[in-house]
Amino acid sequence: MILEIKGIHFSYRSRKVLNDITLGIKEGELLSLVGPNGSGKTTLLKCINKILKPKQGTVMMKGEDVGRMNLKELAKCIGYVPQSSLTSFPSTVFDIVLLGRKPYLTWGVSSEDKEIVSRVLELMKLEDFALRDFNELSGGEKQGVLLARTLAQQPEILLLDELTSNLDLRHQLEVMNLISSVVKKEGISAIIAIHDLNLASRYSDQVVFLKDGEIYAEGEPKSIFTPENIRQVYGVEAIVNHDSGRPHIISIAPINSSLNMGGRNEG
């Protein structure tokens, strides 16, 4: 295990968000966190790299307590892409990716840093954007740049929050292919929060179902994506098809929905 989460509890004021979460991830493994909105996926990611402080429990990184590591050391081990990227003062793509070298920099930018940034840009097929303003890029390109920044950090673990949610079909696949190839080739581990169950099924080694801040089920995609689990966690009737080797989920209808099930009816 490269990362072990043991008994994490977290609450925002009085609302309990995470309740006794324990899980681990091996080197070179892609772990997907799935579950409905508000089930605690984002909060769990943030607890791992100290953006949020868990009320109870520990996160161990290669046997070392993350709570006691300083932020700079932690930043050399864990890279993070948040759910939504903020617009800001204009900045070139190169400069944004260069920020990934922040944990290693004192003041000057060494030729090694520039080399790493250019290699990552190339890997992400962003060479032609190097000096473009980040704010002018499309959604897919922006996600690529943010992923590039975390790769420039040369981390051992990637935490990615809904990286594919705002992307079109092709970009979703491209980004997921990229993540999975980085995971396999460089032996980096990735924990991703993801809404699309089929993408999760196709690319993950391990899947964790979160429900109301607790782990409802965990395991390999094959064993975990069952109609029963989906019904319990999402309240959705679904068919799971195993034709393509990996489970493919086709959602049918919400169960006992308070919403009108006849589709659009605004009268």
Added chain:
Amino acid sequence: MKKVTETKRTKIIEAYSRFTFRKIVFILTSMGALLLLVLFAISVGAANLSIGDVIRAVLSRIFPNIESTRLASIVVWELRLPGILMAIIAGAGLAISGAAMQGILRNPLVSPFTIGVSSSAALGASIAIILGFGLIGTEKYFVITNAFIFAVASAFLVIGLSRLRGITAEVLILAGIAVMYFSSAATSLLQYIATEEQLKVVIHWLFGSLSGATWEQVLIITMVLVCCLPLLIKYSWDINAIASSGDEVAISLGVNTSLVRRMVLVLSCLITAGIICFTGIIGFVCLVAPHITRMLIGADHRFLLPFSCILGAILLLLADTISRTIFSPIIIPVGIVISFIGVPFFLYLLLTRRKEYFA
């Protein structure tokens, strides 16, 4: 194949190096421009001195074997140089405070002035002028010490208040506006009971002026800047991380965001308070100099912070020179002039360079 990608990588790195080099050229050019402006500023004014007289007067006190007239020497060394140096360091200090605060709060509208530092300084000065009451020092320095203490105290109050809710731009500005209204109301009340004579002094202070600058004041502010500027610039990478991606990402990049934010706020407010307690309210520089700088060389704070210093210095020195000469021998308060020249330039850049500006 491998060779192809390698040259492509080299190209990216070369392009980025050129991009960086351009910024350095910009900074060096502007330093040259500032130097020329100093020479010009020192040679114009009410007393009619040629540029040769001025250069001789400057050098005469450094090299005793160079001859200069007594008049030229006094005009240059006692009247013009302190004002010019004050314009340079005040402009530099105000500009970098604004630039650092805008970055750290990810908001283009904040400056030490928008969080109430200036209005509290004005209240402190008014209390000294109208009530003759000072917190420390002798009567001669009441205006300065009061202005400084009030400014710093209100900055700490605002930062402290917003810490209770988490220091975001919104909370900070709202708390600042509350403090600003309170100080302004108190200042107005004092003006209401002031005598005609006192009122004149207060209003002159509020306009902001560099004409009363002395070597002593220049020395004090220089010392403040020598202590604070390197500290601020040291945080450039941290400010970059917060400004470009927000707190959560900055933390994930290893930045202790709350510490950096507090340090930058305190340093910016100290610099500003240290300057305006001598000069009065010269507001526009710290809001607009960072914007102009950002439009010219972008938002990398490693370059933005030093360059905004130079630009702030140029802007304020230009305004001061115009204020001294345009209706000579009458001096128009520099706080007024700076808005007249800064606003059109700012609007021009805003309208023509929108793309490289703000998303």
